[in-house]
Amino acid sequence: MTTAPLPELPGMPTARPSGRPFDPPEELAAVRPLARIPLAGGTPGWLVTGFAAARAVTSDPRFSTRSELQRLVLPRFGMPDRMPPAPPGMFLQADPPEHTRYRRLLTGRFTVRRMRMLTERVERTVAEHLDAMERAGGPADLVTAYAQPVPAMVICEILGVPAEDHARFNGAARTFNDPAATAEEMGRAWQELYAYLRDLVTAKRSAPTDDVLSELTDSDLTEEELVNVATLLLGAGLDTTANMIALGTFALLSHPDQLAVMRDDPEAVNGGVEELMRYLSIPHTGQRAALEDVELEGHVIKEGDTVALSLAAANRDPARFPDPDRLDLRRDAPGHLSFGHGVHQCLGQQLARVEMRAAFPALLRRFPDLRLAVPPEDVPLRERADIYGVERLPVTWGPEGAGR
Amino acid sequence: MRISADRDRCIGAGMCVLTAADLFDQDEEEGLVRVLEEAPAADREQDAHRAARLCPSGALAVTDDA
Numbered sequence: 001m002t003t004a005p006l007p008e009l010p011g012m013p014t015a016r017p018s019g020r021p022f023d024p025p026e027e028l029a030a031v032r033p034l035a036r037i038p039l040a041g042g043t044p045g046w047l048v049t050g051f052a053a054a055r056a057v058t059s060d061p062r063f064s065t066r067s068e069l070q071r072l073v074l075p076r077f078g079m080p081d082r083m084p085p086a087p088p089g090m091f092l093q094a095d096p097p098e099h100t101r102y103r104r105l106l107t108g109r110f111t112v113r114r115m116r117m118l119t120e121r122v123e124r125t126v127a128e129h130l131d132a133m134e135r136a137g138g139p140a141d142l143v144t145a146y147a148q149p150v151p152a153m154v155i156c157e158i159l160g161v162p163a164e165d166h167a168r169f170n171g172a173a174r175t176f177n178d179p180a181a182t183a184e185e186m187g188r189a190w191q192e193l194y195a196y197l198r199d200l201v202t203a204k205r206s207a208p209t210d211d212v213l214s215e216l217t218d219s220d221l222t223e224e225e226l227v228n229v230a231t232l233l234l235g236a237g238l239d240t241t242a243n244m245i246a247l248g249t250f251a252l253l254s255h256p257d258q259l260a261v262m263r264d265d266p267e268a269v270n271g272g273v274e275e276l277m278r279y280l281s282i283p284h285t286g287q288r289a290a291l292e293d294v295e296l297e298g299h300v301i302k303e304g305d306t307v308a309l310s311l312a313a314a315n316r317d318p319a320r321f322p323d324p325d326r327l328d329l330r331r332d333a334p335g336h337l338s339f340g341h342g343v344h345q346c347l348g349q350q351l352a353r354v355e356m357r358a359a360f361p362a363l364l365r366r367f368p369d370l371r372l373a374v375p376p377e378d379v380p381l382r383e384r385a386d387i388y389g390v391e392r393l394p395v396t397w398g399p400e401g402a403g404r
Numbered sequence: 405m406r407i408s409a410d411r412d413r414c415i416g417a418g419m420c421v422l423t424a425a426d427l428f429d430q431d432e433e434e435g436l437v438r439v440l441e442e443a444p445a446a447d448r449e450q451d452a453h454r455a456a457r458l459c460p461s462g463a464l465a466v467t468d469d470a
């Protein structure tokens with residue numbers, strides 16, 4: 001066991017290097033693969049930035065996702081240093097075998113084949129939103145006109161959430177991912193969403209329809225578990241894909257040669273989406289707690305210690321991806337960590353793939369001269385949000401000056 | 405080459421199907437892995453290994469015949 005001292009950072013860095021909104025904070029690359037950082041309350045923690053180390057931690061059952069065992073990496077205002085245990089059904093924060101029970105109930109609904117069967121419906125939703133954009137004319141905010149509504153409609157349809165109810169939970173969903181939201185606002189948003197989904201689950205129980213929530217009322221889940229599973233699915237399915245579509249479009253607009261690949265070469269779409277996922281790594285951080293002493297990169301993570309994972313830094317590890325800071329849609333990039341790794345690897349990843357594979361090429365083919373309507377440095381970034389992305393993406397198309 | 409899958413470890417992430425749809429499938433009910441070709445042709449070796457490496461739960465094993 002080496003005792004070489006590890007580099008230490010003053011906290012989890014979140015600021016992007018100036019003029020390079022797609023690159024992770026620069027401090028991260030300097031401390032690969034492992035560093036020390038203080039967590040909420042000043043407790044010393046660990047930060048993993050290497051690809052191999054991040055894979056090792058996420059696939060090791062000696063590391064737990066249970067929230068009550070961890071200290072927060074990015075504390076929010078008004079939050080306690082220690083988190084309470086996640087309620088039953090929030091299986092991202094559960095370890096096997098509890099985790100396995102929930103996950104098994106759902107995997108059959110999210111298989112590669114089932115999600116591909118949705119392709120046509122996703123393409124129709126995409127086309128409807130492009131029609132609306134075209135009718136209204138540019139400029140438009142791509143986030144509200146396209147990136148948010150497409151995944152929202154799709155996940156609602158899968159779960160069985162009536163489209164006309166969007167307004168009731170959209171506010172709550174936004175609060176969850178608002179870095180400026182206080183603990184109190186978060187609590188209130190949570191209760192709102194919970195109350196909404198509880199009513200919905202009750203309705204599905206008495207009048208089942210053809211969707212995931214109705215199917216789950218037929219399982220051995222308690223009412224509380226069912227509502228929490230629904231909250232997790234809705235929460236995880238709304239903002240993630242939306243941020244990928246908006247930030248991904250921003251990245252393509254900033255790399256015109258790569259934009260042309262996505263627009264003009266159908267063969268390159270699938271691999272190109274994986275490369276965008278790798279390059280952008282939108283989940284800011286994952287975290288785990290050591291259930292016992294574990295050796296990692298020659299150091300001992302002590303039982304009870306919290307480990308923060310920078311998926312963005314791991315996905316830019318030159319030991320795994322040559323020339324990692326280059327966006328290259330023709331790169332062979334499967335195995336990136338943007339959907340996580342190990343037993344918690346994203347349940348919705350096949351759905352997200354279907355959505356992105358439809359959304360990027362359709363947008364670029366509909367508006368072949370799509371461009372930013374503001375200077376790139378004026379695009380507001382979500383640097384401290386749990387999921388990285390842009391607040392707004394003003395875009396336009398057609399002849400210069402048209403529609404203004 | 406032989407492929408085996410441990411369905412107790414599988415979490416239904418689908419990386420195997422995505423990587424080599426001719427070798428793997430997910431069953432309809434649980435979404436867990438099914439090996440379609442337990443002894444595939446030698447030219448499928450690379451993809452078989454790749455699927456095993458990408459599987460997030462370590463459910464797949466590819467062994468040599470020897």
Ligand code: HEM
Nearest residue numbers: 091092236237240241244286338339340344346347348352
């Ligand atoms: C591009 C879009 C998406 C990204 C980048 C993403 C990313 C992730 C990541 C990194 C994890 C693992 C977290 C960890 O290990 O700590 C995860 C888990 C999860 N994701 Fe996604 N996700 C996306 C889309 C979706 C969608 C559309 C759904 C809807 C069903 C979804 C549902 C989930 C669920 C339920 C989990 C928890 C899985 C478990 O604990 O077993 N995600 N996601």
Ligand code: SF4
Nearest residue numbers: 414415417418420459
């Ligand atoms: S990749 Fe692994 S976990 Fe995912 S379906 Fe295949 S065997 Fe199961």
